[in-house]
Amino acid sequence: GAVVSQHPSWVICKSGTSVKIECRSLDFQATTMFWYRQFPKQSLMLMATSNEGSKATYEQGVEKDKFLINHASLTLSTLTVTSAHPEDSSFYICSASQGSSNQPQHFGDGTRLSIL
């Protein structure tokens, strides 16, 4: 089946550091990828839709200058958490689908980000 790879799986860093998370679709081309954030025992909250070759579409309340998204190729999207603070600590998950509405999302394994 379709595979999405997300890296790194775990990050612990100091406040003020910028952290980059990579999301790769390994066996299909993904013109659209999605970035979610999940707090413990809560739902996946869509942060932004990453579009290959164009600007990402951010959800209301998500700071685009804080969470930089780059989708430079059909297989790679990156999320950079700039100047991270403890409140940015969360589980970040990316997903990709094979391009039509009846295709499920294929999720990366997630990145657990802890800011000290």
Add this chain to the structure above:
Amino acid sequence: GQNIDQPTEMTATEGAIVQINCTYQTSGFNGLFWYQQHAGEAPTFLSYNVLDGLEEKGRFSSFLSRSKGYSYLLLKELQMKDSASYLCAVTLNTGGFKTIFGAGTRLFVKA
């Protein structure tokens, strides 16, 4: 706004049948997905409904009524490994097929 409701927690016995309900009110609808998520892991796809009716897939079945904004996931012959969160998700008919997730139902299967 977008709203997806499902029970927070359910408990069932190994070997039994459990039904997890989901109601949604969304601006646009393209399809409804159910995902399973074990603690600390990413969600995995279980089922997809776009038309009214029941979709069966082994021990899992999912039902949709678009007019009522209602779906359920039915799990049969429950196993201990079925203990997980079950996420109801609606894909909107907007460009890019944005998907909105419910908060998930945590299912505990007991012996």
